[in-house]
Amino acid sequence: MNSFFEFFSFADPNIRYVVLGSILLTASSAIVGSFTFLQKKALVGDAVAHAVLPGVCLSFILSGEKNPLILVVGAFVTGWLSLVLIDVIAARSKIKEDTAIGLVLSVFFGIGIFILTMIQKSGAASQTGLDQYLFGKAASLVGQDLVVFGIVATLLVLAVYFLFKEFTLIAFDKEFAISLGIPVRRVELVLTTLTVLAVVIGIQAVGVVLMAAMLITPAAAARFWTEKVITMTWLAAVFGAISGLTGAYISYVAPSMPTGPWIVVVVSTIAFFSFFMAPKKGIFYKMYHQSRIKANINDENILKALYHLGEEERNFYQQRSTEDILTKRSFERTPLFKGLRRLKRQGYLDEKDGLWTLSLEGKEKGQRVVKLHRLWELYLTEYLRIAPDHVHDDADTIEHILTPELEQRLEKLLDYPTVDPHESEIPYG
Amino acid sequence: MEALQIILAGSLVAITCGLLGCYLILRKMAMVGDAISHAVLPGIVIAFLISGSRDSVIMLLGAGLIGIFTTFLIEFFHKRGRLQTDASIGVTFTWLFAIGVILISAYAGKVDLDQDCVLYGEIAYVPIDLWITKSGTILGPRVLYIASGVLVIILVFIVLGYKELFLTTFDPAYAAAIGISTTLWHYLLMGAVSITTVASFESVGAILVVALLIAPPATAYLLTEDLKKMMILSTLLGVLISITGYYLAAAFDGPIAGGMATMAGVFFALAFVFTTTAPRLKRSIKTEKG
Numbered sequence: 116m117n118s119f120f121e122f123f124s125f126a127d128p129n130i131r132y133v134v135l136g137s138i139l140l141t142a143s144s145a146i147v148g149s150f151t152f153l154q155k156k157a158l159v160g161d162a163v164a165h166a167v168l169p170g171v172c173l174s175f176i177l178s179g180e181k182n183p184l185i186l187v188v189g190a191f192v193t194g195w196l197s198l199v200l201i202d203v204i205a206a207r208s209k210i211k212e213d214t215a216i217g218l219v220l221s222v223f224f225g226i227g228i229f230i231l232t233m234i235q236k237s238g239a240a241s242q243t244g245l246d247q248y249l250f251g252k253a254a255s256l257v258g259q260d261l262v263v264f265g266i267v268a269t270l271l272v273l274a275v276y277f278l279f280k281e282f283t284l285i286a287f288d289k290e291f292a293i294s295l296g297i298p299v300r301r302v303e304l305v306l307t308t309l310t311v312l313a314v315v316i317g318i319q320a321v322g323v324v325l326m327a328a329m330l331i332t333p334a335a336a337a338r339f340w341t342e343k344v345i346t347m348t349w350l351a352a353v354f355g356a357i358s359g360l361t362g363a364y365i366s367y368v369a370p371s372m373p374t375g376p377w378i379v380v381v382v383s384t385i386a387f388f389s390f391f392m393a394p395k396k397g398i399f400y401k402m403y404h405q406s407r408i409k410a411n412i413n414d415e416n417i418l419k420a421l422y423h424l425g426e427e428e429r430n431f432y433q434q435r436s437t438e439d440i441l442t443k444r445s446f447e448r449t450p451l452f453k454g455l456r457r458l459k460r461q462g463y464l465d466e467k468d469g470l471w472t473l474s475l476e477g478k479e480k481g482q483r484v485v486k487l488h489r490l491w492e493l494y495l496t497e498y499l500r501i502a503p504d505h506v507h508d509d510a511d512t513i514e515h516i517l518t519p520e521l522e523q524r525l526e527k528l529l530d531y532p533t534v535d536p537h538e539s540e541i542p543y544g
Numbered sequence: 545m546e547a548l549q550i551i552l553a554g555s556l557v558a559i560t561c562g563l564l565g566c567y568l569i570l571r572k573m574a575m576v577g578d579a580i581s582h583a584v585l586p587g588i589v590i591a592f593l594i595s596g597s598r599d600s601v602i603m604l605l606g607a608g609l610i611g612i613f614t615t616f617l618i619e620f621f622h623k624r625g626r627l628q629t630d631a632s633i634g635v636t637f638t639w640l641f642a643i644g645v646i647l648i649s650a651y652a653g654k655v656d657l658d659q660d661c662v663l664y665g666e667i668a669y670v671p672i673d674l675w676i677t678k679s680g681t682i683l684g685p686r687v688l689y690i691a692s693g694v695l696v697i698i699l700v701f702i703v704l705g706y707k708e709l710f711l712t713t714f715d716p717a718y719a720a721a722i723g724i725s726t727t728l729w730h731y732l733l734m735g736a737v738s739i740t741t742v743a744s745f746e747s748v749g750a751i752l753v754v755a756l757l758i759a760p761p762a763t764a765y766l767l768t769e770d771l772k773k774m775m776i777l778s779t780l781l782g783v784l785i786s787i788t789g790y791y792l793a794a795a796f797d798g799p800i801a802g803g804m805a806t807m808a809g810v811f812f813a814l815a816f817v818f819t820t821t822a823p824r825l826k827r828s829i830k831t832e833k834g
Binding site: 152156161165204207208209210211213216217220221224226228229230232249250325327328331332334335339371373375376379380383387396397398 | 809
């Protein structure tokens with residue numbers, strides 16, 4: 116716990132640098148990744164991430180030292196090359212894009228591992244640290260590295276800031292962007308370059324193997340909370356920053372641990388939380404919402420059945436058993452009883468000795484459903500020329516959905532009809 | 545003798561991967577294969593922690609389950625959460641792989657696995673790692689037994705399910721019409737991919753196995769469209785990749801798995817150049833003559 120306070124007081128300037136660096140790297144990757152995500156090119160990001168490894172290793176062999184600037188250049192070259200190759204393979208042969216991505220990704224990575232092992236076995240003294248690019252090491256973000264990576268990260272954020280509108284447009288509506296006179300090819304080229312750069316600098320903290328997650332996961336998580344691209348990008352940056360901070364902390368307390376996996380686990384946890392819990396788009400919210408709708412439909416069907424019974428016997432307020440209801444419409448036992456009890460709670464039904472009676476409100480509600488059903492049947496036969504024996508199922512669905520406004524328009528359109536195609540009376544309240 | 549054993553092990557792994565890879569690329573599921581090969585890592589580590597060894601049936605079964613779980617998760621987020629497929633794949637496998645790497649780091653002392661093994665396997669140790677029975681008889685390299693065992697399993701799977709796999713790959717609607725469950729065969733195939741990646745893990749590592757799953761079938765696909773010919777070509781390519789990869793590694797003192805992935809890329813490049821430029825050359829020669 117001591118180290119926790121030591122770390123988060125940020126008293127040590129070294130810690131400050133590492134924290135600042137990691138946050139900058141992960142947040143800027145997440146910002147660029149938002150657009151990679153929106154363009155549905157998440158897996159291309161994965162390929163680039165793996166493909167920078169041979170570049171890093173080759174530039175080390177050529178320069179003989181671990182100069183961050185040269186490594187960035189080398190990584191950039193092979194990262195770009197991988198993208199070009201994917202495009203060429205997919206365009207010039209019958210190989211599909213996903214196969215091309217997997218192929219380029221694994222072969223480039225294989226070559227990278229091959230060269231990396233050669234370097235390690237040759238025993239070059241300064242090679243220590245090169246394999247940090249595999250799984251990341253936030254703690255090594257000091258001095259020259261921090262300056263170079265920091266500058267690139269700032270450039271990324273600035274580029275996104277100035278080209279925000281263009282990026283958003285080409286992600287959602289390329290045709291429209293073209294019609295506005297935006298040089299789409301060039302903007303796409305800039306975006307691709309930014310993606311490669313984001314990967315190149317992100318690997319310092321996360322490593323090549325898991326870098327894809329830094330591009331995809333924060334954006335995917337942010338997408339569940341908002342519909343606005345600007346908010347989504349900000350949220351992705353925050354999620355990225357939180358995970359970067361955790362990575363720096365892990366790197367501080369457990370120096371032997373690679374930081375990449377921890378960063379990824381943190382950001383994935385945020386993502387899973389978002390997938391399930393986010394309002395409106397989250398899986399739990401949707402499940403809850405669906406069950407509410409289902410219950411509502413079930414209840415309206417019960418009221419409708421009771422109304423039909425009342426119509427037949429010309430007495431809406433008579434006590435009826437569940438068996439009576441089941442003669443009108445087949446319900447499963449549990450939903451029926453649950454629905455009846457719910458309707459009683461809401462005041463639509465009264466119960467006495469297991470027998471059920473419609474209340475005034477209940478009769479009105481049942482009547483409205485029946486009315487909508489019959490209005491719709493009439494509409495379908497009159498306006499869409501559908502045979503009267505084919506309209507029931509459709510009306511059975513729509514009766515739960517029609518709003519009072521649509522109800523009014525239907526009435527007007529059909530000129531307040533009195534009977535439906537089956538000669539049943541259309542009840543008005 | 546050592547070289548032969550390593551090449552043999554490499555070939556067995558490459559053949560198994562190549563056969564399954566044919567179905568993966570034809571079903572446009574190359575990246576799902578990539579995801580599964582990463583995602584089984586935590587399963588391998590956990591099974592290792594529990595059983596204390598790598599060659600247990602439990603591990604293979606566990607891996608099969610994790611692979612199916614991964615596939616399920618990808619589809620769950622896609623269908624229930626409306627997350628686009630590429631992102632769904634990306635989020636799921638990086639998460640599982642990250643957990644695997646953390647487990648390896650955390651139990652570094654207890655598990656005979658390290659990051660190098662994850663990255664490029666330990667195929668060079670095949671001849672040393674012998675299977676010795678309790679009575680002390682030496683039966684030969686352990687990995688060879690596992691790799692051949694899995695190859696046999698996959699062969700049986702492909703032969704017995706040939707019609708089902710073929711139909712669900714090329715004409716899922718027809719397959720469904722004659723009562724073949726596309727979902728079932730989808731998951732069976734994913735289970736098979738998982739078992740194969742786990743069995744190949746020791747030899748070539750979790751990431752380079754993707755090269756063997758995708759590159760040989762993709763190369764074969766450039767040369768033929770007939771599924772059977774494609775599988776035969778993939779098999780031959782698997783052997784070629786293993787031989788050339790071994791000698792490439794020997795020449796430069798690199799990792800053998802890295803050499804195999806590199807050679808897989810080289811063969812693809814050759815086939816690509818051959819199939820895309822040869823027809824054009826022919827055409828230009830014809831026009832010159834005409």
